[in-house]
Amino acid sequence: MNLFDKITDWMDRATEAGVRSVAHKAGRRSFLARAGLGLVGAAVLPVLPFDRATGGRAYAAQTTDEYACDYWRYCALDGNLCNSCGGTLTQCPPGSEVSKVSWVGTCHNPSDGKDYLVSYNDCCGRAECDSSPFCNANEGERPGYRMGLHNDINWCMANASQGYHCTVAALVGIAE
Numbered sequence: 001m002n003l004f005d006k007i008t009d010w011m012d013r014a015t016e017a018g019v020r021s022v023a024h025k026a027g028r029r030s031f032l033a034r035a036g037l038g039l040v041g042a043a044v045l046p047v048l049p050f051d052r053a054t055g056g057r058a059y060a061a062q063t064t065d066e067y068a069c070d071y072w073r074y075c076a077l078d079g080n081l082c083n084s085c086g087g088t089l090t091q092c093p094p095g096s097e098v099s100k101v102s103w104v105g106t107c108h109n110p111s112d113g114k115d116y117l118v119s120y121n122d123c124c125g126r127a128e129c130d131s132s133p134f135c136n137a138n139e140g141e142r143p144g145y146r147m148g149l150h151n152d153i154n155w156c157m158a159n160a161s162q163g164y165h166c167t168v169a170a171l172v173g174i175a176e
């Protein structure tokens with residue numbers, strides 16, 4: 001028997017021993033019990049209660065106070081509000097410049113029932129604004145490895161001056 005045959009033979013025996021050990025510990029009954037539990041769980045999950053006050057949306061928005069984090073346009077804004085830092089809802093405070101790249105979210109306006117595309121641009125080139133509430137809403141956001149769908153990012157990265165100051169929220173369209 002050559003070396004290669006010895007190795008494959010050893011692997012066969014190790015695999016067989018492993019499979020036998022699992023089969024010994026996890027019998028058919030325990031498999032059926034677990035599978036049954038999974039099936040019951042899958043059947044029960046859709047009937048669990050959930051909050052319908054926001055039409056099934058995670059974000060409960062208001063339309064009157066644009067200085068509060070739950071203002072409807074901020075549904076996917078992760079940052080400081082520029083209108084509390086000397087700027088406005090759509091304009092960067094003096095001394096800072098708007099980011100060249102942005103993150104676009106889709107927010108529902110409860111006043112007219114429409115969904116809007118909102119561009120969140122960071123304002124760059126000044127120290128972080130600490131006189132504003134820090135908002136962190138994540139409607140439609142996805143994990144960081146999908147960068148285009150992630151909002152926890154310093155969008156000043158493409159600017160000459162990359163220091164993050166605050167974030168503005170400009171409407172760029174209506175979502176169909």
Ligand code: ABN
Nearest residue numbers: 078079152153154164
């Ligand atoms: N887009 C706001 C932000 C800036 C720096 C770090 C995280 C998030």
